[in-house]
């Protein structure tokens with residue numbers, strides 16, 4: 001099995017190298033990841049400038065490819081023929097923070113897996129729920145082991161077309177994680193605040209600041225599963241149609257006059 005590994009934090013991020021180390025045990029691995037941090041860049045398709053690709057060395061000395069494109073560009077490049085043989089599995093991560101609820105619409109980690117699903121390839125996003133005020137190096141090893149075990153199983157199973165998996169791992173030692181929960185998206189609570197300052201020339205600039213998002217830890221949701229000590233697997237679909245609302249809108253009788 002040929003696996004493509006990417007991320008949205010950049011090719012030198014330790015979350016990526018931890019996952020690369022594990023994934024090499026289950027297949028042939030190609031790493032193609034952005035040359036800088038694209039976190040919260042959403043789903044990108046770069047169409048108006050060239051994309052450059054060059055070699056990079058990971059911290060353990062293994063070879064990787066890097067590009068000035070976005071995470072989803074990495075997947076598109078690989079699946080359009082840059083990487084041979086064409087990857088059968090795309091893994092994105094490990095993101096240093098959880099991607100929960102509405103985060104999936106911002107997340108470069110998740111949108112890389114979406115790009116795989118669009119191309120008809122199994123896509124898995126892996127994020128670690130590192131505590132907000134964690135100090136010192138983050139331990140990605142338990143999440144990398146779990147991601148690898150799950151990836152090995154998932155590739156043997158019939159994941160429907162257009163579905164990708166958003167996996168979030170609690171920040172716990174391996175033997176303290178209680179299991180795997182299949183979840184739905186929970187409700188993220190954003191605490192963004194607009195910060196207005198002045199640059200040295202007296203012109204205003206704006207920064208979206210504020211505190212990290214919190215969330216409602218309902219049972220059955222991604223947020224709830226992490227709070228309960230479970231790995232959360234949320235199946236996401238590319239069809240965002242609000243199907244139950246179609247009769248409502250039809251009933252509105254919207255017309256052109």
Ligand code: MN
Nearest residue numbers: 008009039095
């Ligand atoms: Mn990130």
